[in-house]
Amino acid sequence: xxxxxxRNTYHYYDKKLEKASDDKFKLLQLLRPAFxxxxxxxxYQPMVNLSNGEITTVEALLRWPQPDGxxxxxxxxxxxxxxxxxxxxxxxxxxxxxxxxCAQQRRLGYTNLRVAVNLSVMQFKDGHLQDTVKSAxxxxxxxxxxxELELTESLLIDETEQIQKQLKALTAIGITIAIDDFGTGYSxxxxxxxxxxxxxxxxxxxxxxxxxxxxDESLVKAIISMAxxxxxxxxxxxxxxxxxxxxxxxxGCDIGQGYYWSKPVPENVLSELLSNHQQLSSSAL
Ligand code: C2E
Ligand code: MG
Ligand code: MG
Ligand code: MG
Numbered sequence: 001x002x003x004x005x006x007r008n009t010y011h012y013y014d015k016k017l018e019k020a021s022d023d024k025f026k027l028l029q030l031l032r033p034a035f036x037x038x039x040x041x042x043x044y045q046p047m048v049n050l051s052n053g054e055i056t057t058v059e060a061l062l063r064w065p066q067p068d069g070x071x072x073x074x075x076x077x078x079x080x081x082x083x084x085x086x087x088x089x090x091x092x093x094x095x096x097x098x099x100x101x102c103a104q105q106r107r108l109g110y111t112n113l114r115v116a117v118n119l120s121v122m123q124f125k126d127g128h129l130q131d132t133v134k135s136a137x138x139x140x141x142x143x144x145x146x147x148e149l150e151l152t153e154s155l156l157i158d159e160t161e162q163i164q165k166q167l168k169a170l171t172a173i174g175i176t177i178a179i180d181d182f183g184t185g186y187s188x189x190x191x192x193x194x195x196x197x198x199x200x201x202x203x204x205x206x207x208x209x210x211x212x213x214x215x216d217e218s219l220v221k222a223i224i225s226m227a228x229x230x231x232x233x234x235x236x237x238x239x240x241x242x243x244x245x246x247x248x249x250x251x252g253c254d255i256g257q258g259y260y261w262s263k264p265v266p267e268n269v270l271s272e273l274l275s276n277h278q279q280l281s282s283s284a285l
Contacts, residue, residue: 027072028080035090040064042097043264047116047235047257050249054109055277057114057148058105059257060098061264062090082122091123092132099140099147100125101267106146110274116178121155124163133170144174146219148199151177153185156195164194171196178235192230199255200227204238207258211243217251224251 034040044058064072088239095117095156102115123129137144149170155161156179167177179192183206192200204221209216220236227234236248239258246254262273 024080025104027077028084031077031080031084031086032164033172034064035086036095041091041266042101043266044101044115044270045257045264046262046270048261050245050253050256055110055113055274057116058117058257058270059116059150059264060094060101062094062258063259063264065089078120082120085122086122087122088126088128091120092136094118095132095136096139099142100135101270102146104267105144105271105274106142108271108275110278113145113274114148116151118180119155121163124166125157129166130169133175145176148176148178150180150201151195152180153182156185156191157185160191160194166196184218192232197232199233199235201235201237201257202253204258205246207236207238207244208240210247217247220248220253221251224253228252233278 039061039144043061043063045061046055047057047059048054049056057225062074062078064074064077066072078087081090098115102113119129124136133147133149136142137147170175176199177195177197178201179197180196180201181203182200183205200223202220206216206220206223210220224234231255235255235257237257238254239245239248239256239260241260245256245260267274
């Protein structure tokens, strides 16, 4: 009996695994035609200066809308784009669109807006990143100071020298670097200086439980004070409620991002959001 059950169990998991890799394979095959057919959309999520409530930057976040109205998120397809080699073209498109989108908002009156773009480690390996970034800025008419590149910690651990060189060249023209999902990687603080980073984005996992878990509060407190002493700005991602916001303000965090203000939204909604926001901030004066 036990033997039979064991075999069935094995069979069951085997089928599940098969199904998962089957779904992945289907998605993988749909990726290239989706890109060629311009099916990807760029959404934007505001980041707010916690000392004056201003929207300083918007983060560009990729979306893949499906025919049935649902949306596939980047956590599902970015790894596939990386393994299939599409990530370089997709990443270039994101940079171009994000620069155009930000330049557009600046022309509409939000003159100091900046845009943050997530980069994959693969984009440092093809040797064209600097050119890609510079031509995206030039074509959009966006000054380099308006662009922030978000890199994850694990990316910075890999192949340090090659990446370091490229980042130096980019920061030399005025682009800034933010370390994304900070606290989840190796957190070797020594490397922070080598990458000319200006900003640490504290991972959402620490923010979510900030008001309930005592050790998360100590951790966030330590990150913020360490960042301050290194001259780095801090962003808290994933702020969803006022209690968390208040706690972060009390801890001296500089910038916030999260559903409390807005989910990532398409460009037309961002325009509305920014123009309402500007009215609000000028009427408050
Ligand atoms: P990330 O860069 O850390 O982006 C923040 C993620 O947290 C986004 O998920 C955002 O929608 C989500 N988020 C923000 N505020 C809240 C909140 O208050 N509550 C909750 N529950 N979630 C919040 P998203 O858009 O699904 O993106 C996931 C990840 O995919 C990003 O994490 C980023 O690493 C990657 N990604 C997105 N767009 C791109 C891209 O253009 N290129 C590359 N290479 N990666 C991208
Ligand atoms: Mg990010
Ligand atoms: Mg993040
Ligand atoms: Mg993330």
